[in-house]
Amino acid sequence: MRGSEVDERDSAWERDDARYRIYVFEGAGNAVKTFDLEDATVEEALETADGLAGRGERLWSLALVENDTRGLRGLIWLSGMDYNDPPGSAREWRRRRQMQDRYLAARHRLGEPVVLPDGxxxxxxxxxxxxxxxxxxxxxxxxxxxxxxxxxxxxxxxxxxxxxxxxxxxxxxxxxxxxxxxxxxxxxxxxxxxxxxxxxxxxxxxxx
Known part of the structure; x- marks a missing residue:
């Protein structure tokens, strides 16, 4: 993580119509279901993601849905990532860690074996x-x-x-x-x- 002080006047535009995509992964094979949220704050999106995943009983991630300059849809990951994509960098490993740690913490809290979905x-x-x-x-x-x-x-x-x-x-x-x-x-x-x-x-x- 890096931080630096900036001039708040350096932005040329702003929006408040964010669209979020929630990924929820199920079972040993990590079958995925996705849900889009509109007219929601990031706090509401995070709370909804946690609820859809059973308060940590399933792996989940959250992304911001955006279109690039070509009009093609893409994702900006906010929490976690696509769990079915093997991590290839330190940053992606940290995102995988986010998902795994909250999942294992939930299993520990419930008194279940502390193992990943594939056992x-x-x-x-x-x-x-x-x-x-x-x-x-x-x-x-x-x-x-x-x-x-x-x-x-x-x-x-x-x-x-x-x-x-x-x-x-x-x-x-x-x-x-x-x-x-x-x-x-x-x-x-x-x-x-x-x-x-x-x-x-x-x-x-x-x-x-």
């Missing part, structure tokens, strides 16, 4: 200033996981531990170790292979 766990990967592995699982009893907790091979478990230790050895304001970022991407790919069908792996150290 898989969600394992987050990011370094932290704690000893151990860079593996985390929201709303679980453990939260901070070790490689053996997931049944990883000793080789991958050790590599993940070493990757997090490399982060620990630097000073708080020091740059990351050379090759550390690329090594993290390699380890995420290996982790996905070993947890295939068991968990989705969400990298949370990606650069924009």
């Amino acid at each position: 898989q766990r969600l394992i987050r990967v990011f370094p932290e200033w704690v000893r151990g592995w860079p593996l985390w699982e929201n709303f679980s009893d453990e939260y901070h996981l070790a490689g053996p907790d997931l049944g990883l091979t000793p080789e991958l478990s050790a590599s993940l531990y070493e990757w997090n230790e490399a982060w620990q050895t630097r000073g708080v304001d020091d740059p990351e170790p050379e090759g550390w970022y690329e090594r993290g991407l390699e380890l995420v790919a290996q982790l996905r292979d070993e947890l295939d069908g068991v968990a989705e792996v969400r990298p949370e150290f990606l650069r924009d």
